[in-house]
Amino acid sequence: MITSESPATTPLFKMSGVSKRYGGVHALENAELTVKPGRIHAILGENGAGKSTLIKIMAGVVAPDEGQMLLNGRPVSFRSPAEACAAGVTCVFQELSLIPDLSVADNICIAAPPRHFGLINRKAQRAIAEEMLARAGAEDVHPRALVKDLSLSRRQLVEIAKALAWKPRILILDEGTSALTATDVAKVFSVLRRLRSEGLALLYISHRMQEIAELADECTVLRNGRNVMSFAAGTRSGSEIVEMMIGREYSNAFPPKPARATADTAPPPLECRKLCWGDSLRDISLAVGRGEVVGLGGLDGQGQREMLLALFGVLRGTTGSVLVDGKPVTLTSPAVARSKHIGMALIPEDRKTEGLMLEMTVRENLSFAVLDRVSKGGVIDRKKEGQLIDEMVQLLAIKTAGFDIPVSELSGGNQQKVVIAKWLMRRPRIVLLNDPTRGIDVGTKQEIYQLLRRLAEAGAAILFYSTDYDELIGCCDRVLVFYKGSIVRELRDGGITQHALVASALNVEGEKAESAA
Amino acid sequence: MKEWRYRLHERRGTLMAAAVFFVMFAIYVSNHPAGLTSNVVQTAANKGVLLAFVAMAQTLVVITAGIDLSVGMIFILTNALASWVVLGTAVETAFGVIAVLTTGLFCGALNGLIVIYGRLQPIVATIATGAIFFGIALLLRPFPGGSVNEELADLMTGKIFGTVPASLIALAAIVLVIWVPFSRSIIGRTAYASGSSETAAYMSGLPIRRAKFTAYTLAGLLASIGGLFLTFFTFTGEAALASGNAYTLFSIASVVLGGVSLFGGKGSAIGAVFGALAFRTIGDLLFVFDFDPLWQPLFQGVVLLVAVSLGAFGLFRVRNRLEWFG
Amino acid sequence: MSNVTREEPVSSSPKIARRLDPAIATAFGCIILLLIIGSFYSTSFLSPQYLLQQLKVASFLGVIATGMMIVILLGQIDLSVPWSIAVGGMMACAAAAYGPAGEVLAIPFGIVCGMAIGLANGIGVAYLRIPSMIITLATNAVAQGLMVLYTGGFSPQDSATFAMRYLATGFLLPAIPNAVLIWAVIGSGTVFALTRTTFGRSVYGIGNRESAAYLSGINTRRIVLIAFIASGALSAFGGALLAGYASKAAQSMGDAYLLPSIAAVVLGGTSILGGRGSYLGTVAGVILITLLQSILSVMQMPEAGRQIIYGTVIIAMLLLYGRSPANR
Amino acid sequence: EPEIVSGPAAEAECFVPWTAETKFFKFPKKDAPYRIALANGYIANTWRIQMIQTAKAYASQPEVASKLKEFKVVSTGEDVPAQISAINNFIDSGYDAIVVNAQNPTAFGPVIKRAKQAGVILVAFDNILDTEDAINVNVDQKGLGVLWANWLAKHLPDGGKVLEVRGVPGTSVDTDRHNGIHETFAATGKKWDVVEVLGKWDDPTAQKATADAIAVHKKFDGITAQGGDTGVVQAMIDAGHPFVPFGGETENGFRKFCAKHAAEGLKCSSAGTGPAQVAVAIKTAIAALEGQVVPQSIKLPLAIVEDPNFKEGQDFYPDQSDNFFVGNAFPTCGINFTAQEIMGQSKENQ
């Protein structure tokens, strides 16, 4: 069926009717994808649209439930990443697959190191590593350095170099630039362009529309696991593409923001001045008022997480001051941060490692953060615990078959609700949220937005980090945009738009100013 | 950073262990009534090498983020076996040696099978196999006794050219023949990788099970080489429960002193060898300093406590407390 | 998409029949099997006298394994148990040398000494983050050194006090040895602590996910510290009871309890990685190990055979129910 | 090195040859003062600590101290190679004599060779060496078994059911005592039903094993135990087992029980040798260095106390620890420490 096409546009790889389900979630449904050599193919979609799932299937990490894949016209199915790589399909994953305790050179050649007499030839390996690092534009990374000692952006480049060592025909980058600075991004782009000219097929996933406009030859948009459309780059406007990705009006999803009382003379519940922590936080000053929802924006990894962790007492060696209700406080641990006179709560980013004890019961998880309140002299008052839990479960409409089943048996969204509920039980006055809606379905998201608003109305001060711009737009009274550990811009009310967020996140003006200086 | 700095960094644990050992040994020798004679070195070497083999064995398993609490018992079992079979003519002796090493390999492989395919936690699985190995050792040697080809034994525990202890040469040879190829092979690298991050290793398509199995099996082999040397050193076999347990525990201490992380993925058997030699020198220090005999066990305990606490200093560099939890 | 249908949220905990943990069921099954096998050798194995005797002997291991279990639930291990036992027994007896006050304070003093060892372990693990396997090994060596020094230097008194003897061998209730009562009391205390107190919840939480527990505002370091102190205290109390049982304390009295206490906990279904396990399982594990040792001893099985059977039984049982889930 | 001579030994009443065939050594005379070392293995039990205290006390007695330039003690723990290395180190450092409590009797072949070459005198005691090239200071372990069995045979003229609580399996001491018991029983021609359990010379272990055995076998007519005897009696009391004749070791606690319950049927033979054998070993080493004739293998007298002769304050000490071994004097060698003297003495030294 592909014979009639000219060689230049002959698909190298074709995927059709591919579906993948995780429990009740359709991560992919009937997905189609055609990849041609010498082209950069962008895949677009919201968080959770199924992009990563799609390329994991291509790369042999995940087995599809149905559908078929053709490589050079021949049906293939990969049982492991190694098989896919050997066939020429190599992926740079969103979660890095580097081994922290091994050197860069070891990592680059991990799967098929050069050998003589059966042993790894380190000289040859070194040569390969240097070559690949150069191709990936990371000449400054020493091949003997240990991966765990590298910064995140260097690791990304090493990951690309590692992929190149496979001599792939199809190279996939899943948000391969999300942690990179603009200069590094430019470097990677030139590398990618060169690879394109060498005839590789490139699949590129990114949330940065700008990059896609600059780089892509073709685009495919996914939404809720389905193909929306494939088209040649430049044939659709940016806003059309966003429309396709989102496919709905966002205003509906969010509760209305109340008009803010203007003159609140009381000291703000949370304020910090000149907060610094290494390179990740530089002179951060901000204040969150009663009933206010303040968003943290910007690209991922610009210091937003560190900001929340610093406030919650997790980081050592922070400088600057934090004031709660106008009084300076010293935050040395989460135990202090949650204490009565401070009343902070942090909804963590990764519920599996930071939020829940997966093997413990729903009850135990829910009451974990309020153990001090439901107990007397260290003995848990089961009745009081039960009441509180009942209330909270009602409030958040958590769907569970009972309180005494392991929380791991709940669906992801309900697990996330448990994490939130466990903190709401403390009735916190300051709520820090670290990207709480990741991997959660739309309905649950809406409930969470409403809850946020209700909390704010009840007087809480809320600091809300999200990687999803729509959420920031829909939920926040103000958004502070982070860039390289500093707040570069404050957006308020009507000023919080997709464009403003993206522009300030990339620090377009700032970069320009920097390069001009 | 300069190239040499990376080399230094890569080997920091090993170099630290070596430095600790050399300092301790220098203190020991300079206070020894006989001074630095080849006899003194030979005595220290013969004693140190035994633990060094067991510590190397432990290292292989620890690198994969496992632990082998049966190494001491494999050591004892192969000692008991060697005292029966490493005897007679050169050919018979050679077969005896092969039988001993094969037994060690087999014990290690059994651990590997149980841990990898039985999916049991290494701590408990190897406690249990350790009991079995010890039981077999007792069957072989209900009473201490037996003998060994004394020519071979003298050769292996003697001196070459009248100066260099043969046991050290043997240790170096084993490092060259087993450890170096292992650490430079794909299997060895996989062992490191799976100890460092099993998910990343899987994502990179590495043969994880094969690597772990090899690590456990080679650990058995190395422990049996230790058992063989114990036989050369003592001329007998003995199923001593206490020494079996002691060598297991000492091997863990040596591995930690040698800069190998108990969480896996980091360290080298050469470091563990120096760790073992340093650990043994702690005992030797008793000899040169005039401790009241009743204070000796306390002294050894305190030195061990201090040595293992040294590693904690890295902790104060951690700036994100979440990193405590690995 | 806004009209998401929702089930009625569950209001109160439904009475889900508590699933009997297969590990515990298997362990109790093995106990019965052992007794049946034993009864072919001699029907005395089924006599109440023998069973009570076993229960009494198991109590000592039970008390010690209780401390080990708390530490294992955290995902740690305590290798200083042998000399914590010896320290407990010896120091309790030593205190008795100091007049009537010493007699009274003997057991508490022994326990306090055990707690000191636990404190050192706890500081090492919780605050210095030294792997528990290695710090407890070192404190064990230090404790041994101290006891050798003490025995040689202080003409020690090592006879158990009346109270120790009474607790270990006396009868408060007819037919039920006090040791068993003590184990029952400590056991129910532990069950209560593990299931009904904030401490217990925190222990399981830390064993499951230390980072999540920390971020929930639990003072994880303090909990770990307390757990190690508890382990030291229980080992030392076990030592005091053993001294009472034998009427005297001796240096080597703890050697035989390290591996059995770990084995008992793990055979009872507690995960060596922490976070999972119930005390009932540990009870089963303790009885199983004690019974196995006793039956092999009475059958005059040679030591070699005992070790082999012992190891094989542990592996066989763990293969039955102790396997970690297959990954991928 | 040593000249093989014919007896008798210098202090014939102390240096008693093991058998009529025992060789006698005469080492070349060296001039005092001497450097003597004690290479101990395991240290963490009362017996060993008592032994080391005795050695120190003996070496500091004026007439002994005057002959010594240095007396050094090293305990290497349970690891045989460590002990071998310690002895090698003593040899290399030029000590004149080394006294050893060997961790394994068969493992010291290479050391013995080396000592011989260097002209160093090796004297082993307690756990002796399997060799004719070093001096062994021996306790007649088998004789002890014979003694106990004879005691039981005397009290049970028709044979009967006997509980034998053994020691640490695999050690020669355990095997010798066991063989002594069984050969003696066999020689009586009566019917003996011996139930063996392992007590490991340890009170709690022995107590547990005894309790189990009583629970299963209900009643024994006699008991013999190699160690942990206090625990064995305790187990009998706990189980309400009637008191029966008992052949056992010399622990103070055991003797206390024997004295207290003799009237109820606990007829004891308590025999053994205490930790003071180290003093005999040192004495032998000095004698050998002085060029006196000493047997290659010395037989220590057993300290025996049998029923009705248990005397308070001499054979047992009611106020003292249960743990120490009372049979600790060798009057024929002029060594007269009581155990509690040893332990008490260094308290004042501290």
Ligand SMILES: Nc1ncnc2c1ncn2[C@@H]1O[C@H](COP(=O)(O)OP(=O)(O)OP(=O)(O)O)[C@@H](O)[C@H]1O
């Ligand atoms: N291992 C898994 N188990 C359960 N659900 C999963 C799993 N992996 C993905 N999902 C679900 O499948 C859906 C698609 O996920 P996928 O990772 O492909 O999204 P994505 O488009 O890559 O999003 P992002 O832009 O955030 O990376 C999501 O709803 C996600 O929650």
Ligand SMILES: Nc1ncnc2c1ncn2[C@@H]1O[C@H](COP(=O)(O)OP(=O)(O)OP(=O)(O)O)[C@@H](O)[C@H]1O
């Ligand atoms: N772990 C490593 N990562 C990257 N390059 C390495 C590594 N080990 C060695 N090399 C490089 O490989 C080349 C030769 O390897 P070789 O095994 O001889 O190492 P080397 O430089 O002699 O260091 P070593 O001291 O480890 O042997 C050298 O250029 C060296 O820098």
Ligand SMILES: [Mg+2]
């Ligand atoms: Mg993704």
Ligand SMILES: [Mg+2]
């Ligand atoms: Mg080199």
